[in-house]
Amino acid sequence: MTITFSVRWVKYSLTFLVLAGVAILMLTPVVWILVTSLKPEAEIYRFPPQWIPLQFTLDNYKAVLQSSMPMYFVNSIVVAVGTIVLTLFIAMHAGYAVSRFQFRGKNVFLFLLMASHMMPGVASLVPTYLLAGKLGLLDTYAVLILVYSMWQTPLVVWLIQGFLESVPATLDQAAMIDGYSRLGAFYRVVLPLSKPGLAASAIVVFVYAWNEFIMALTLTSADNMRLAQVGLKYYISQYGIQWGELAAAVILSIVPVLILFVLLQRWFVYGLTSGALKG
Amino acid sequence: MAQIELRNVGLRYGEQTVLSGLTLNVEEGEFLTLLGPSGCGKSTTLNLIAGLLEPTSGEVLIDGRPMAGVAPRDRRVAMVFQDYALYPHMTVYENLSFPLRAIKLSESAIRDKIAGVAQALAITALLERLPKALSGGQRQRVALGRALVRDPGVFLMDEPLSNLDARLRVAMRAELKRLHQQLCTTMVYVTHDQAEAMTLSDRIAVLRDGVLQQVGTPREIYQRPVNQFVAGFIGSLGMNFLTCHLEQDPTGTFLRQDTFALRVPASVAQRLVQQGGDFVVGLRPEHVVIGEGVDVDLRANVEVVEYLGSETLIHLRVGDTVLVGKAPAETLIVPGQHVGACIAHASACIFDAANGGLLATDTDGT
Ligand SMILES: Nc1ncnc2c1ncn2[C@@H]1O[C@H](COP(=O)(O)OP(=O)(O)OP(=O)(O)O)[C@@H](O)[C@H]1O
Ligand SMILES: [Mg+2]
Numbered sequence: 001m002t003i004t005f006s007v008r009w010v011k012y013s014l015t016f017l018v019l020a021g022v023a024i025l026m027l028t029p030v031v032w033i034l035v036t037s038l039k040p041e042a043e044i045y046r047f048p049p050q051w052i053p054l055q056f057t058l059d060n061y062k063a064v065l066q067s068s069m070p071m072y073f074v075n076s077i078v079v080a081v082g083t084i085v086l087t088l089f090i091a092m093h094a095g096y097a098v099s100r101f102q103f104r105g106k107n108v109f110l111f112l113l114m115a116s117h118m119m120p121g122v123a124s125l126v127p128t129y130l131l132a133g134k135l136g137l138l139d140t141y142a143v144l145i146l147v148y149s150m151w152q153t154p155l156v157v158w159l160i161q162g163f164l165e166s167v168p169a170t171l172d173q174a175a176m177i178d179g180y181s182r183l184g185a186f187y188r189v190v191l192p193l194s195k196p197g198l199a200a201s202a203i204v205v206f207v208y209a210w211n212e213f214i215m216a217l218t219l220t221s222a223d224n225m226r227l228a229q230v231g232l233k234y235y236i237s238q239y240g241i242q243w244g245e246l247a248a249a250v251i252l253s254i255v256p257v258l259i260l261f262v263l264l265q266r267w268f269v270y271g272l273t274s275g276a277l278k279g
Numbered sequence: 280m281a282q283i284e285l286r287n288v289g290l291r292y293g294e295q296t297v298l299s300g301l302t303l304n305v306e307e308g309e310f311l312t313l314l315g316p317s318g319c320g321k322s323t324t325l326n327l328i329a330g331l332l333e334p335t336s337g338e339v340l341i342d343g344r345p346m347a348g349v350a351p352r353d354r355r356v357a358m359v360f361q362d363y364a365l366y367p368h369m370t371v372y373e374n375l376s377f378p379l380r381a382i383k384l385s386e387s388a389i390r391d392k393i394a395g396v397a398q399a400l401a402i403t404a405l406l407e408r409l410p411k412a413l414s415g416g417q418r419q420r421v422a423l424g425r426a427l428v429r430d431p432g433v434f435l436m437d438e439p440l441s442n443l444d445a446r447l448r449v450a451m452r453a454e455l456k457r458l459h460q461q462l463c464t465t466m467v468y469v470t471h472d473q474a475e476a477m478t479l480s481d482r483i484a485v486l487r488d489g490v491l492q493q494v495g496t497p498r499e500i501y502q503r504p505v506n507q508f509v510a511g512f513i514g515s516l517g518m519n520f521l522t523c524h525l526e527q528d529p530t531g532t533f534l535r536q537d538t539f540a541l542r543v544p545a546s547v548a549q550r551l552v553q554q555g556g557d558f559v560v561g562l563r564p565e566h567v568v569i570g571e572g573v574d575v576d577l578r579a580n581v582e583v584v585e586y587l588g589s590e591t592l593i594h595l596r597v598g599d600t601v602l603v604g605k606a607p608a609e610t611l612i613v614p615g616q617h618v619g620a621c622i623a624h625a626s627a628c629i630f631d632a633a634n635g636g637l638l639a640t641d642t643d644g645t
Contacts, residue, residue: 173331174364176351178425179381188377192368275411275418276367278442 030254037061037247044243060248068223069249072231075141077256079216079227080209082145083152087205088198090149091156092164096186098157099164100172113154121151122214129218139222147219148209156201163197164190167273199267206260210253228253281342281355281432281465282307283328288337290323290489297323298489301337305433308463312476314512315486321469322361324486325435328467329356341432352381355432359439361469363422365410371421372406378429396424399454415442420451427458433465440475448472455479473515477501485509502626507635510561510628516592518561519602522632525551525558534560534629537598539577541627547639557632566623567604569593569612575619581612595620 036044037060039053097103098110128147129138137143167190175185191198216227232253235246283305290298298320305311313321326332327339330351339346341354357378366374372393379389397403400420410418419442426434439455440448452475459466459479470476476483477497485492485500485508493505504510510518523534523541525548532548534541541560543551551558582601583594591610595602595618604620612618629639 168362168364170360170362170364171366173326173329173351174358174360174366174425175377176331177329177356177358178378178429179352181350181352184381189366189368271411273367275409275413276363276365278362278415278418 033247033250036243037251039244041244060244061252063245064248064252067245068226069228069231069252071224072226072228073253073256075225076210076228076253078141079144079148080206080256082141083148083209084202084205086145086149087152087156088160088201091153091160091201092191092194092198094153094157095161095164096190098161100169110158113157117154125214125218128215132219137219139220139225141225143219144209144216144227147215148205148212152205152208156205159201159204160194160197163194163200167193168277171273171276193272195267195272196269199264202264203260207257210257280307280463283433283465283467284340284343285324285327286338286340288327288334288339290320290327290332291335296489298327298334301489301491303484303491303494305465305467308465310459310466310468310479310481312468312470312480312483313486314470314476314483315492316512319486320489321486322437323489325358325437325467325469328354328433329358329435330354356435357426357429357431357433358435359422359426359437361437361441363410363418365418365421365425367410370407370409371402371413374410374421375406375424375428378425392428393424396428399427399458400424400451416444416447419443423451431464433467435467437469438471439468441471448475452478473513476513483513485512487512503637503640504561504628505637507559507561507630510630510637514563516564516603518563518628519567519600520630521560521562521597521600521602523558523560525555527552534558536560536600538579539597539602541622541624543629547629551629551638554631554638558638559630559632559635561628561630562602562622563626564592564603564605566626567595567602568621568623569595569604569606569610569618570621571619572621574621576622576624577620578617579620581614581616581618584612584614593618 035051035053038056038058039050040055040057040059043050043053043055098106132138132143132147135143137146171189171193172182172185175189176182180188211229212227213229213233217230217233220226220230228249232246232249235242235249283303285301285303288298288301289296301320301324303311313324315321323332327334328341330346330349333347346354366377369377375393375396376389379392384392393406394403397406400423402417402420402424405413405417405421410421413421419439423436423439426436426439440451443451456479468475468479480497482494482496483500484494487508493500493509495503500509500513504513504518507518507520511520521536521539523536523539525543526533526535526540527548532543532545532551534543534551539560577595577597579595579597579602581593582596583592585592585594586608588608590608591606591612593604593606593610593612595604602620606612627640628637630636631638
């Protein structure tokens with residue numbers, strides 16, 4: 001009795017220690033950036049560094065908000081939301097086909113989807129650039145949305161298909177008997193029950209589109225089409241790094257991701273399909 | 280109302296044959312019950328009619344129109360699924376209104392229809408709940424309701440009352456019967472419950488391993504089962520089977536095993552003699568009446584006594600088989616006793632011992 005108790009206690013404390021360690025490791029840089037963003041220029045270079053600034057200031061944030069950075073954020077949001085919409089639209093239909101139909105070459109298809117994701121993205125950089133140039137799509141939202149969607153769709157098909165599979169197929173059948181088409185059944189019954197999958201996919205896609213750098217840098221050059229990630233890079237110039245403003249911009253760029261998480265929170269519901277079937 | 284025709288329908292999953300050569304007509308307004316052991320293909324047959332499955336061979340016709348490639352929603356069928364298939368994200372009301380919204384019924388018409396059906400099924404108090412907040416029997420009634428709110432050509436019902444308690448089941452059974460008499464909608468019904476099959480059906484179709492055994496009125500199936508399988512499957516207690524050999528003596532022809540003997544009419548005897556071999560006599564428990572009387576056909580030892588309230592079942596030892604008979608509820612028979620039994624000869628069935636096929640029912644001498 002006491003032995004099992006202490007064994008469990010040791011297990012729990014170990015788990016806690018490991019998790020706490022990981023959390024500290026992950027959060028330290030974020031906290032450091034936050035602290036930096038609140039320091040005036042002089043204090044940033046003080047040695048030894050201070051965890052608690054002697055002097056707080058919001059000047060860095062003011063500077064960021066007065067620069068072109070807000071416009072870059074808007075660009076990023078347009079592209080990220082566009083990518084979510086396009087990717088989810090394609091992937092949910094593809095995922096539904098995969099989860100409900102048996103067709104020749106299904107496993108090969110699924111494998112190829114995965115395989116396409118194994119190729120390093122940079123490999124397609126030059127061809128993509130040339131193609132986009134020929135199509136006259138450089139410096140548009142469209143090109144970024146298209147490229148990002150094509151890159152994320154395979155992954156999201158896999159992700160969403162698992163969720164669709166957990167919705168019993170008799171529900172589609174019931175809806176089809178009740179007077180709806182296959183797609184009608186999908187939209188009205190299967191999709192609402194796959195909300196957690198859609199939400200998870202939306203977050204994955206958003207985080208990708210929000211953080212992507214190389215493609216954005218290559219496919220856009222006009223200042224009014226610049227994305228936030230590229231904009232951040234301009235705080236690092238040949239004349240030096242504007243640490244305070246960079247840190248403030250980074251902190252601001254975390255905000256949209258947090259907002260999305262909060263918004264989608266209530267879509268992460270477990271046991272959505274309980275009650276559908278006998279027993 | 281619709282008329283359904285299955286023509287030589289077969290269904291295979293890869294190597295596994297689920298249905299083969301199924302030919303079946305369901306007349307307009309008819310109540311047809313599919314009966315058979317678990318896994319014999321009853322649900323599959325309903326799915327084929329509904330269009331959720333396409334046959335691998337043969338064809339399905341509704342009102343004379345071939346249904347190949349016709350979507351389920353264009354077949355005008357309503358279905359109660361064996362596993363209910365309620366929409367878990369919709370309240371009971373929304374579940375019931377779902378098929379009505381598909382045909383763009385007005386909101387007030389929907390409300391009226393649902394109110395009527397909910398009352399008949401006693402689920403009015405549940406309309407605002409989600410399926411997960413319902414008991415099994417309540418879910419089943421909602422599933423039934425979702426079919427009944429519609430006005431289809433055919434109702435397909437897969438064990439729609441299986442999960443209800445005995446009393447409610449009898450009430451719902453009567454309700455279905457009333458509805459069918461009132462609407463006269465064609466109905467294909469699956470059940471395991473003998474009483475349901477007998478009381479509701481115009482005709483019963485018995486399936487075994489995907490092969491149709493017999494179609495007929497409840498009376499035909501009960502009195503003239505085409506083979507031992509059907510005989511054993513129909514009737515709440517199944518049939519007693521006694522393997523007998525043929526004996527002829529100056530007083531007549533008999534099928535005999537141990538102390539059991541069944542006199543065979545001359546017309547039948549002739550055919551049995553020609554055929555030769557062993558035979559199986561089938562007797563339903565209600566045709567073996569236990570008790571002392573003038574015409575005792577058989578005397579045997581009692582092995583088990585089962586008191587049912589309305590009557591008592593007596594298991595008799597006859598040679599190497601057990602013969603189940605019935606006695607009045609107030610009987611004082613106890614195990615070990617030696618009793619007499621009176622057999623209703625006219626109701627006996629004679630089967631071929633080799634293949635189980637029906638050779639004759641004693642009455643008609645065919
Ligand atoms: N998708 C499938 N793949 C392979 N075999 C299947 C499939 N669906 C059903 N079967 C088989 O088909 C046969 C008939 O199934 P069906 O559901 O029609 O039986 P049932 O008569 O309704 O039985 P129950 O009374 O248990 O509901 C079963 O043997 C089953 O294993
Ligand atoms: Mg079934």
